[in-house]
Amino acid sequence: MDKTFGPSVAAQMTGGPAIVVVCGLLVTAVLVWSVWFGIRVRRAESAPPRPEEQPSLPASGPVREERQQREPNEVPRAVHPRDRLTPYQIGNSPDRPRRDDTDDGPDSPPHA
Template sequence: MNSEWMDMAAGRGGLAAGVIAAGVVVVAVLIGAFWLGSRVRRRESPPPTPEEQPKLPEGGPVREVREHREPDEVPRSDTRLTPHDLPNSGNSPTRTGSGERPRWNEGSSGSFGSGGPGGS
Protein backbone atom coordinates (compact mmCIF):
# COMPACT_ATOMS: atom_id res chain seq x y z
CA MET A 1 0.00 0.00 0.00
CA ASN A 2 2.95 2.31 0.64
CA SER A 3 4.12 2.01 -3.01
CA GLU A 4 0.71 3.13 -4.29
CA TRP A 5 1.02 6.39 -2.36
CA MET A 6 4.48 6.93 -3.81
CA ASP A 7 3.21 6.44 -7.37
CA MET A 8 0.38 8.94 -6.81
CA ALA A 9 2.75 11.51 -5.29
CA ALA A 10 5.18 11.12 -8.20
CA GLY A 11 2.39 11.73 -10.71
CA ARG A 12 1.28 14.90 -8.96
CA GLY A 13 4.84 16.14 -8.67
CA GLY A 14 5.19 16.07 -12.46
CA LEU A 15 2.00 18.07 -12.82
CA ALA A 16 3.21 20.64 -10.30
CA ALA A 17 6.52 20.98 -12.15
CA GLY A 18 4.62 21.55 -15.41
CA VAL A 19 2.44 24.25 -13.86
CA ILE A 20 5.50 26.00 -12.41
CA ALA A 21 7.29 25.82 -15.78
CA ALA A 22 4.23 27.28 -17.54
CA GLY A 23 4.11 30.11 -14.98
CA VAL A 24 7.78 30.90 -15.56
CA VAL A 25 7.16 31.00 -19.33
CA VAL A 26 4.19 33.37 -18.91
CA VAL A 27 6.20 35.70 -16.68
CA ALA A 28 9.09 35.65 -19.17
CA VAL A 29 6.74 36.54 -22.05
CA LEU A 30 5.24 39.42 -20.04
CA ILE A 31 8.67 40.79 -19.16
CA GLY A 32 9.73 40.52 -22.82
CA ALA A 33 6.60 42.34 -23.98
CA PHE A 34 7.18 45.13 -21.48
CA TRP A 35 10.81 45.46 -22.56
CA LEU A 36 9.89 45.54 -26.27
CA GLY A 37 7.13 48.11 -25.63
CA SER A 38 9.51 50.40 -23.78
CA ARG A 39 12.02 50.18 -26.65
CA VAL A 40 9.33 51.13 -29.17
CA ARG A 41 8.13 53.99 -26.98
CA ARG A 42 11.67 55.41 -26.69
CA ARG A 43 11.90 55.61 -30.50
CA GLU A 44 8.60 57.52 -30.86
CA SER A 45 8.49 61.30 -31.02
CA PRO A 46 7.61 63.05 -27.74
CA PRO A 47 4.07 64.36 -27.17
CA PRO A 48 3.41 67.92 -28.38
CA THR A 49 4.09 70.81 -26.05
CA PRO A 50 1.29 73.27 -25.15
CA GLU A 51 2.67 75.74 -27.72
CA GLU A 52 2.38 73.11 -30.47
CA GLN A 53 -1.29 72.36 -29.74
CA PRO A 54 -3.92 73.52 -32.29
CA LYS A 55 -5.49 76.92 -31.69
CA LEU A 56 -9.09 78.12 -32.16
CA PRO A 57 -9.84 80.10 -35.34
CA GLU A 58 -10.10 83.89 -35.06
CA GLY A 59 -13.91 83.80 -35.28
CA GLY A 60 -14.26 81.26 -32.47
CA PRO A 61 -15.36 77.65 -32.72
CA VAL A 62 -17.05 76.48 -35.92
CA ARG A 63 -20.77 75.85 -35.43
CA GLU A 64 -23.06 73.31 -37.03
CA VAL A 65 -25.40 74.62 -39.75
CA ARG A 66 -28.87 73.08 -39.82
CA GLU A 67 -31.12 73.62 -42.79
CA HIS A 68 -33.84 71.81 -44.66
CA ARG A 69 -33.05 70.57 -48.14
CA GLU A 70 -35.44 70.02 -51.01
CA PRO A 71 -35.82 66.32 -51.72
CA ASP A 72 -34.40 64.94 -54.96
CA GLU A 73 -36.62 62.84 -57.16
CA VAL A 74 -35.41 59.30 -57.74
CA PRO A 75 -35.55 58.54 -61.47
CA ARG A 76 -38.08 55.87 -62.49
CA SER A 77 -36.57 52.95 -64.35
CA ASP A 78 -37.47 49.38 -65.30
CA THR A 79 -33.89 48.27 -64.64
CA ARG A 80 -31.97 48.29 -61.43
CA LEU A 81 -30.22 51.60 -60.70
CA THR A 82 -26.64 51.68 -59.54
CA PRO A 83 -25.14 54.61 -57.58
CA HIS A 84 -23.52 56.15 -60.66
CA ASP A 85 -26.94 56.15 -62.41
CA LEU A 86 -28.40 58.47 -59.75
CA PRO A 87 -28.08 62.26 -60.03
CA ASN A 88 -25.90 64.31 -57.69
CA SER A 89 -27.30 64.74 -54.21
CA GLY A 90 -26.25 68.38 -53.91
CA ASN A 91 -29.65 70.03 -53.76
CA SER A 92 -30.49 73.55 -52.75
CA PRO A 93 -31.86 74.66 -49.39
CA THR A 94 -35.63 74.87 -49.01
CA ARG A 95 -37.00 78.27 -49.91
CA THR A 96 -40.30 77.71 -48.14
CA GLY A 97 -40.98 77.21 -44.48
CA SER A 98 -39.66 78.78 -41.35
CA GLY A 99 -36.38 76.90 -41.38
CA GLU A 100 -37.19 75.22 -38.08
CA ARG A 101 -36.90 71.47 -37.77
CA PRO A 102 -40.17 69.66 -37.14
CA ARG A 103 -40.40 68.64 -33.50
CA TRP A 104 -42.36 66.00 -31.64
CA ASN A 105 -45.82 67.07 -30.61
CA GLU A 106 -46.81 66.27 -27.03
CA GLY A 107 -50.11 64.57 -27.93
CA SER A 108 -48.89 62.50 -30.88
CA SER A 109 -48.12 58.79 -30.74
CA GLY A 110 -44.56 58.96 -32.00
CA SER A 111 -44.65 55.81 -34.12
CA PHE A 112 -46.97 53.28 -35.66
CA GLY A 113 -48.43 50.77 -33.25
CA SER A 114 -47.49 52.66 -30.11
CA GLY A 115 -51.04 52.56 -28.83
CA GLY A 116 -51.40 56.30 -28.66
CA PRO A 117 -54.40 58.24 -29.99
CA GLY A 118 -52.40 59.62 -32.90
CA GLY A 119 -51.92 63.24 -33.62
CA SER A 120 -51.61 65.87 -36.24
Protein backbone atom coordinates in the same frame (compact mmCIF):
# COMPACT_ATOMS: atom_id res chain seq x y z
CA MET B 1 -9.43 -4.73 -5.08
CA ASP B 2 -6.88 -4.35 -7.85
CA LYS B 3 -4.08 -2.01 -6.76
CA THR B 4 -1.77 -2.53 -9.73
CA PHE B 5 -3.46 0.27 -11.69
CA GLY B 6 -3.00 2.92 -8.96
CA PRO B 7 0.80 3.34 -8.92
CA SER B 8 1.03 3.68 -12.71
CA VAL B 9 -1.52 6.53 -12.71
CA ALA B 10 0.30 8.26 -9.86
CA ALA B 11 3.58 7.95 -11.74
CA GLN B 12 2.06 9.63 -14.80
CA MET B 13 0.61 12.54 -12.79
CA THR B 14 3.88 13.63 -11.17
CA GLY B 15 4.82 15.64 -14.30
CA GLY B 16 1.51 17.59 -14.29
CA PRO B 17 2.36 20.18 -11.62
CA ALA B 18 5.80 20.72 -13.14
CA ILE B 19 4.21 21.51 -16.52
CA VAL B 20 1.89 24.04 -14.88
CA VAL B 21 4.82 25.75 -13.13
CA VAL B 22 6.86 25.87 -16.35
CA CYS B 23 3.90 27.35 -18.28
CA GLY B 24 3.35 29.92 -15.53
CA LEU B 25 7.01 30.96 -15.65
CA LEU B 26 6.84 31.19 -19.44
CA VAL B 27 3.75 33.45 -19.32
CA THR B 28 5.41 35.61 -16.65
CA ALA B 29 8.55 35.95 -18.77
CA VAL B 30 6.51 36.98 -21.84
CA LEU B 31 4.62 39.62 -19.82
CA VAL B 32 7.82 41.05 -18.32
CA TRP B 33 9.43 41.18 -21.78
CA SER B 34 6.37 42.94 -23.28
CA VAL B 35 6.43 45.63 -20.57
CA TRP B 36 10.18 46.13 -21.08
CA PHE B 37 9.70 46.36 -24.85
CA GLY B 38 6.82 48.86 -24.45
CA ILE B 39 8.96 51.10 -22.23
CA ARG B 40 11.78 50.93 -24.79
CA VAL B 41 9.43 51.92 -27.64
CA ARG B 42 7.96 54.83 -25.64
CA ARG B 43 11.45 56.20 -24.97
CA ALA B 44 12.29 56.06 -28.69
CA GLU B 45 9.19 58.10 -29.67
CA SER B 46 9.38 61.83 -30.14
CA ALA B 47 8.15 64.08 -27.36
CA PRO B 48 4.61 65.54 -27.53
CA PRO B 49 4.37 69.03 -29.06
CA ARG B 50 4.93 72.02 -26.80
CA PRO B 51 2.10 74.56 -26.32
CA GLU B 52 3.60 76.99 -28.85
CA GLU B 53 3.74 74.18 -31.44
CA GLN B 54 0.02 73.42 -31.12
CA PRO B 55 -2.31 74.50 -33.95
CA SER B 56 -4.03 77.85 -33.49
CA LEU B 57 -7.31 79.38 -34.69
CA PRO B 58 -7.39 81.01 -38.13
CA ALA B 59 -7.40 84.80 -38.30
CA SER B 60 -11.07 84.76 -39.37
CA GLY B 61 -12.06 83.03 -36.13
CA PRO B 62 -13.57 79.62 -35.46
CA VAL B 63 -15.48 77.82 -38.19
CA ARG B 64 -19.21 77.80 -37.54
CA GLU B 65 -21.52 74.87 -37.95
CA GLU B 66 -24.23 75.11 -40.57
CA ARG B 67 -27.49 73.40 -39.71
CA GLN B 68 -30.15 72.58 -42.25
CA GLN B 69 -32.66 69.87 -42.77
CA ARG B 70 -32.28 67.73 -45.87
CA GLU B 71 -35.00 66.02 -47.87
CA PRO B 72 -34.21 62.64 -49.44
CA ASN B 73 -34.97 61.76 -53.04
CA GLU B 74 -37.68 59.22 -53.64
CA VAL B 75 -36.67 55.61 -54.24
CA PRO B 76 -37.93 54.41 -57.64
CA ARG B 77 -40.53 51.65 -57.61
CA ALA B 78 -40.10 48.35 -59.43
CA VAL B 79 -42.30 47.80 -62.48
CA HIS B 80 -43.57 44.45 -61.26
CA PRO B 81 -43.98 43.71 -57.53
CA ARG B 82 -41.89 40.52 -57.89
CA ASP B 83 -38.97 42.41 -59.50
CA ARG B 84 -36.18 43.82 -57.44
CA LEU B 85 -34.14 46.94 -58.10
CA THR B 86 -30.40 46.69 -58.53
CA PRO B 87 -28.01 49.46 -57.48
CA TYR B 88 -27.52 50.74 -61.03
CA GLN B 89 -31.31 51.11 -61.42
CA ILE B 90 -31.54 53.19 -58.24
CA GLY B 91 -28.58 55.35 -59.20
CA ASN B 92 -26.97 58.05 -57.13
CA SER B 93 -29.62 59.56 -54.92
CA PRO B 94 -28.26 62.69 -53.27
CA ASP B 95 -30.45 64.57 -50.87
CA ARG B 96 -31.51 68.17 -51.36
CA PRO B 97 -32.38 71.08 -49.09
CA ARG B 98 -35.86 70.99 -47.71
CA ARG B 99 -38.30 72.97 -49.87
CA ASP B 100 -40.04 74.67 -46.98
CA ASP B 101 -37.04 75.68 -44.88
CA THR B 102 -38.99 78.40 -43.05
CA ASP B 103 -41.15 75.93 -41.10
CA ASP B 104 -40.98 76.68 -37.38
CA GLY B 105 -42.35 73.34 -36.24
CA PRO B 106 -41.18 71.41 -33.17
CA ASP B 107 -38.53 69.55 -35.20
CA SER B 108 -37.06 72.60 -36.89
CA PRO B 109 -33.66 73.87 -35.70
CA PRO B 110 -33.48 77.23 -33.90
CA HIS B 111 -32.71 80.21 -36.10
CA ALA B 112 -29.41 81.96 -35.44
